[in-house]
Amino acid sequence: MTETIVSTETLVEKPATLASLRAGIVSGTTKATDLAESYYARIAAHNPLLNVYLSLTREQALEQAGAIDAAAARGDALPPLAGIPIAIKDVLVMQGTTATAGSAILKGYEPPYDATSVAKLKAAGAVLLGKLNCDEFAMGSSNENSAYGPVRNPVDPERVPGGSSGGSAAAVAANLAVATLGTDTGGSIRQPASFCGVVGVLPTYGRVSRYGLIAFASSLDRVGPFAANVRDAAEVLGVIAGADRNDATSSQLPVPDYAAESDKDVKGLRIGIPAEYFAEGLDPEVRAAVESGIEVLRNAGCEIKPISLKHTGYAIPVYYLVATAEASANLARFDGVRYGHRSAKATNLSSMYRLSREEGFGAEVKRRILLGTYALSAGYYDAYYKKAQQVRRVLAEEFMTAFGEVDAIVTPTAPTAAFKLGEKTDDPLAMYLADIYTVTASLAGICGVTVPCGTTSGGLPVGMQVLGPHFGESTAFRVARAVEAGQSS
Numbered sequence: 428m429t430e431t432i433v434s435t436e437t438l439v440e441k442p443a444t445l446a447s448l449r450a451g452i453v454s455g456t457t458k459a460t461d462l463a464e465s466y467y468a469r470i471a472a473h474n475p476l477l478n479v480y481l482s483l484t485r486e487q488a489l490e491q492a493g494a495i496d497a498a499a500a501r502g503d504a505l506p507p508l509a510g511i512p513i514a515i516k517d518v519l520v521m522q523g524t525t526a527t528a529g530s531a532i533l534k535g536y537e538p539p540y541d542a543t544s545v546a547k548l549k550a551a552g553a554v555l556l557g558k559l560n561c562d563e564f565a566m567g568s569s570n571e572n573s574a575y576g577p578v579r580n581p582v583d584p585e586r587v588p589g590g591s592s593g594g595s596a597a598a599v600a601a602n603l604a605v606a607t608l609g610t611d612t613g614g615s616i617r618q619p620a621s622f623c624g625v626v627g628v629l630p631t632y633g634r635v636s637r638y639g640l641i642a643f644a645s646s647l648d649r650v651g652p653f654a655a656n657v658r659d660a661a662e663v664l665g666v667i668a669g670a671d672r673n674d675a676t677s678s679q680l681p682v683p684d685y686a687a688e689s690d691k692d693v694k695g696l697r698i699g700i701p702a703e704y705f706a707e708g709l710d711p712e713v714r715a716a717v718e719s720g721i722e723v724l725r726n727a728g729c730e731i732k733p734i735s736l737k738h739t740g741y742a743i744p745v746y747y748l749v750a751t752a753e754a755s756a757n758l759a760r761f762d763g764v765r766y767g768h769r770s771a772k773a774t775n776l777s778s779m780y781r782l783s784r785e786e787g788f789g790a791e792v793k794r795r796i797l798l799g800t801y802a803l804s805a806g807y808y809d810a811y812y813k814k815a816q817q818v819r820r821v822l823a824e825e826f827m828t829a830f831g832e833v834d835a836i837v838t839p840t841a842p843t844a845a846f847k848l849g850e851k852t853d854d855p856l857a858m859y860l861a862d863i864y865t866v867t868a869s870l871a872g873i874c875g876v877t878v879p880c881g882t883t884s885g886g887l888p889v890g891m892q893v894l895g896p897h898f899g900e901s902t903a904f905r906v907a908r909a910v911e912a913g914q915s916s
């Protein structure tokens with residue numbers, strides 16, 4: 428058997444910045460259509476190995492690019508993301524292509540409308556290249572739960588890209604899109620961004636509309652961007668954020684100019700370092716990289732303050748009760764009647780429900796439906812679900828108290844760098860522990876940005892998580908920018 432060796436140097440590539448691409452498109456030196464074609468050529472070359480894209484929307488993309496080129500030629504004012512190639516996690520719906528959520532149960536499902544975040548990108552002139560692979564219904568930390576095969580990490584194709592938004596992170600790392608959208612329920616933007624060496628944003632709950640997002644756990648689900656640098660991520664968040672009449676949980680608060688905010692100096696900012704995030708289980712090389720990032724902040728004039736978030740240890744069990752309970756309710760709609768797969772073996776209504784679900788859902792999704800149904804069932808509701816909600820509140824209040832003393836909190840994004848494909852697939856608990864530093868912010872509804880802060884001795888990227896209070900994205904971006912600047916100097 429011959430093996431194709433692909434050099435990772437050709438896989439990892441930094442996209443040009445939004446500002447430089449935009450300048451080229453506005454002046455006409457870069458044609459949006461050529462840019463889109465160059466991305467499709469790179470996708471054709473690398474997607475067979477990386478398995479990042481599940482569908483391509485070439486016709487729509489070239490039509491949008493053509494319209495941008497025509498507008499540029501006329502000298503029209505161009506919208507903020509004019510001609511910028513962006514791709515979308517397959518849990519968000521987009522008209523004219525499939526939305527599978529990484530599940531066999533939604534194979535071939537074509538939604539008739541655009542998610543609000545997708546519609547906003549289109550209105551801002553973005554050229555949407557296609558839909559990205561992910562763990563089934565966004566349940567996972569390695570992208571190995573996709574019914575369409577795992578994504579490989581462009582930094583080392585033997586390793587996972589993280590999950591569940593593995594395709595969204597890997598696409599940016601391999602320059603198969605300039606920016607992408609992902610979703611984060613317990614870490615699914617931050618952990619893969621960290622594993623692939625890119626920037627990922629967890630917006631505050633309510634900052635970005637969830638309309639058109641195939642729900643996993645509705646009180647936790649967020650939509651957010653990935654990009655190769657902090658400023659670009661801030662720019663994309665500014666486009667997708669804002670109130671939406673189709674999502675009653677979306678906030679009415681005005682959307683700041685995040686990119687401009689991210690330019691501000693960090694001098695004098697108070698940065699909290701929670702002891703509980705630097706305890707047992709943290710890989711020493713990850714710790715060293717994060718500590719070097721903290722030194723960058725200290726040198727930039729931040730005040731570094733040790734803090735304690737002493738209930739952190741409860742976050743994983745609380746998350747896996749709340750998230751599974753909500754998932755069991757959300758996934759009840761996939762019954763073979765309205766969407767996707769319907770079993771051919773069914774003989775009556777109840778066997779149609781049962782067989783369609785049995786054939787359509789993967790093992791992890793079934794595990795979670797079982798766990799969630801159990802946690803919600805009579806007799807256990809008070810002991811598990813209600814208790815979890817109470818502890819969730821304690822965790823949120825602990826953050827609120829901490830943000831009375833500090834402007835941002837800095838932690839590792841994940842306890843390790845990217846692990847090998849297959850390494851944790853037989854051990855769900857080990858997989859769940861990959862989210863140990865990310866789930867607490869999810870439960871508390873606060874925001875965060877993950878930014879690369881170094882590499883391990885083996886060259887694997889390490890991410891630093893910068894957490895901000897509710898609607899504190901501007902501060903989180905500023906801090907992340909300072910860490911990023913420290914990397915390139």
Ligand code: GLN
Binds near residue numbers: 565612862
């Ligand atoms: N890895 C976590 C889980 O499996 C988080 C997933 C997510 O954020 N969507 O639930």
